[in-house]
Amino acid sequence: MFGASPKGAPKSKEFDDVYFSADDGLAETEHVFLDGNRLPRGWQGRDRYVICETGFGTGLNFLAAWKRFEDTAQSHQRLDFISFEKYPLDAEEIRLHLHPWAEFFEGHLSRMVQLYPALMPGFHRLALNERVSLTLVFDDVNIALPRLEARVDAWFLDGFKPSSNPDMWSENVFTHMARLSKPGTRLATFTAAGKVRRGLAEVGFAVEKVPGFGRKRDMTIGCFNQESLS
Numbered sequence: 001m002f003g004a005s006p007k008g009a010p011k012s013k014e015f016d017d018v019y020f021s022a023d024d025g026l027a028e029t030e031h032v033f034l035d036g037n038r039l040p041r042g043w044q045g046r047d048r049y050v051i052c053e054t055g056f057g058t059g060l061n062f063l064a065a066w067k068r069f070e071d072t073a074q075s076h077q078r079l080d081f082i083s084f085e086k087y088p089l090d091a092e093e094i095r096l097h098l099h100p101w102a103e104f105f106e107g108h109l110s111r112m113v114q115l116y117p118a119l120m121p122g123f124h125r126l127a128l129n130e131r132v133s134l135t136l137v138f139d140d141v142n143i144a145l146p147r148l149e150a151r152v153d154a155w156f157l158d159g160f161k162p163s164s165n166p167d168m169w170s171e172n173v174f175t176h177m178a179r180l181s182k183p184g185t186r187l188a189t190f191t192a193a194g195k196v197r198r199g200l201a202e203v204g205f206a207v208e209k210v211p212g213f214g215r216k217r218d219m220t221i222g223c224f225n226q227e228s229l230s
Ligand SMILES: C[S@@+](CC[C@H](N)C(=O)[O-])C[C@H]1O[C@@H](n2cnc3c(N)ncnc32)[C@H](O)[C@@H]1O
Pocket: 018, 019, 020, 054, 055, 056, 057, 058, 059, 060, 061, 062, 084, 085, 086, 087, 088, 139, 140, 141, 142, 158, 159, 160, 165, 167, 168
């Protein structure tokens, strides 16, 4: 099911899409998901910050969030990261795909790989350290998101392009995102597809198209229960 894009980024044969940009996956993650959700501003002054992601893939987004949190948050703050994945990679595949950033992530990549669970369906909670946890949910997001109880501060929507994976961008997912959000909860995604923006707006997110990463002209950011994103 996995291959490589011409420039080496991992690619899903099933969805005919890459896990991250072949140009610079980490720079894409930082632009789309971290800057798109205004991090670190979002967790300033917060004791606990909760990020929920649709599509864990290689864990690149998680590691980038963990690194930025560690570089910018105060010592009493906590980060809880929840991520859904229907077709989990194994630990060795992850290590291989993220090898180019092993130095940047210092010990974080090896710590994540060390604790990475067996590929059994269900919720797996990994305590990376005393401040950062990762809850990996190996299941279809449409089945597992309705079972989640949490207060989410930021959403990373990263489930392959809507045209090849429409299930990931369903009304069901959007409805449960709204249930788990509070006024001011933010979202960011690489896609600017009209169907996605309309679906998010219908459940209460103010959404806006902003410049995407690299050759992608647009992406989407949003904020729950607010008139505007300012
Ligand atoms: C673009 S990749 C995510 C890249 C990832 N965030 C990273 O940092 O490497 C999209 C992911 O969504 C997963 N996926 C696709 N459909 C899904 C579904 N219905 N439920 C949960 N995960 C799904 C894929 O297996 C894939 O790993």
